[in-house]
Each structure stands twice: as structure tokens, then as C-alpha cells.
Amino acid sequence: MVIVMDFKTKKIMEIQLKERDTKGVAMAVENDRQAGTMTYSIAGPELIIIDHTEVDPAFKGRGIGKQLLYKIVEMAREKNIKIIPLCPFAGAMFKKIEDIKDVLK
Secondary structure: OEEEEEOOOOEEEEEEEEEEOOEEEEEEEEOOEEEEEEEEEEEEOOEEEEEEEEEOHHHOOOOHHHHHHHHHHHHHHHHOOEEEEOOHHHHHHHHHOHHHHHHEO
């Protein structure tokens, strides 16, 4: 779990990772309310596939999707695994942000 301060709203947001069997999810939670999720499939011991990103409309424009992606990238670096971004949002972020391309498959 990671605690992140949203400097626009001055509220604390929790970013959690959960895995079960061959699926994983990064969740952003603020005041017990789910702000967004990014889901992935575990394709093998060295590969995950990000397949979906969703942010509650009330939280749009606050960088929630990007924070979720950074949490998954951090986990990929720790486990020395690569990421295939099938999700359009994640794919666009990998094209745009240079410092996360090291985990791109």
C-alpha cells in the first residue's frame, strides 16, 4: 500500500495492489471511496498485461490513472517483470512517459 497526497484537494489517497490467481488490480481509495482501478492479467512469472483502467468521474482530472500506473510499474521493477499495455490509457502513458519504458515489453 502507498499513501499519496493529492495536492489539488489536500486529501490523502491510498493506492493498493491486490493479486489473486492470474489477475491483479491497483486500486485508488480516498475516504473509503474507490476513486479508480487498473486491472492486469498475470501472463507468466515475468510478464503482466494491463487490460483496463477506470476512474470514477468525480475524480477525473486528478491524475488517478497515472498514479495507478506508477504503482504497477513500481511493482514490476521490484519483481523484475515486463508489462504489455493493452489498455488504451496505459498504452498512451507508456508512449508519453520516458521514465517508465524500462518495464515495457
